[in-house]
Amino acid sequence: MxxxxxxxxxxxxTSERFYSVLRARYPDNPEFKVDRTHFHIKDEYTPESLNLVEAVLYSPEFQLAIPxxxxxxxxxxxxxxxxxxxxxxxxxxxxxxxxxxxxxxxxxxxxxxxxxxxxxxxxxxxxxxxxxxxxxxxxxxxxxxxxxxxxxxxxxxxxxxxxxxxxxxxxxxxxxxxx
Ligand SMILES: [Mg+2]
Known part of the structure; x- marks a missing residue:
């Protein structure tokens, strides 16, 4: 097959890496304290948080370090x-x-x-x-x-x-x- x-x-x-980076970088942001409930991250966060999320996701170092x-x-x-x-x-x-x-x-x-x-x-x-x-x-x-x-x-x-x-x-x- x-x-x-x-x-x-x-x-x-990817989610594991995503949250570990976000929570370390923004420990006081309440939006990053819980795991997401939507498949599309754009449906999950306010525009301000989404900018932070995209900066993490689109950084060149992000992908290779994913466990x-x-x-x-x-x-x-x-x-x-x-x-x-x-x-x-x-x-x-x-x-x-x-x-x-x-x-x-x-x-x-x-x-x-x-x-x-x-x-x-x-x-x-x-x-x-x-x-x-x-x-x-x-x-x-x-x-x-x-x-x-x-x-x-x-x-x-x-x-x-x-x-x-x-x-x-x-x-x-x-x-x-x-x-
Ligand atoms: Mg997938």
């Missing part, structure tokens, strides 16, 4: 070793200059160059062929009806989503039984 795997908050623990989501690296290696094709499928944020090369470098640092070359960057994941897409985004839309089944990667901001299989790296073997 072709297994498409999102990067931010599925492979890379992996616990058990993500071992799980991906196991999926690959079971004979499936792992393809990373990620949408760069709009300030792409500070994240495109860094996404490749992050994968190379964590999993090696062979895995880094399996990265597809796209704004529309429906255009990418696959059997499963593991992604934390609640709803994934695009130009065409996707070939893949969206398996939701559990995060606190997507708990409300119904009608999809849900997994994280602790239970993926039970959820993706067909693998």
């Amino acid at each position: 072709i297994i498409l795997i999102d990067m931010d908050d599925v492979m890379a623990d 992996p989501v616990p058990r993500s690296l071992e799980s991906v290696t196991e999926i690959n070793n079971r004979g499936h094709h792992v393809i990373f499928c990620s949408t760069p944020h709009e300030v792409y200059e500070t994240c495109v090369a860094q996404k490749y470098k992050w994968l190379e640092a964590k999993l090696g160059r062979t895995y880094a070359r399996k990265l597809i960057l796209t704004d529309d994941k429906t255009l990418i062929f696959g059997d499963r897409l593991i992604d934390d985004k609640p709803e994934i839309k695009g130009l065409i009806t996707p070939s893949w089944e969206h398996v939701l990667f559990i995060r606190n901001y997507n708990c409300h989503v119904q009608g999809k299989r849900r997994m994280d790296w602790s239970n993926w073997r039970e959820v993706l039984v067909e693998l």
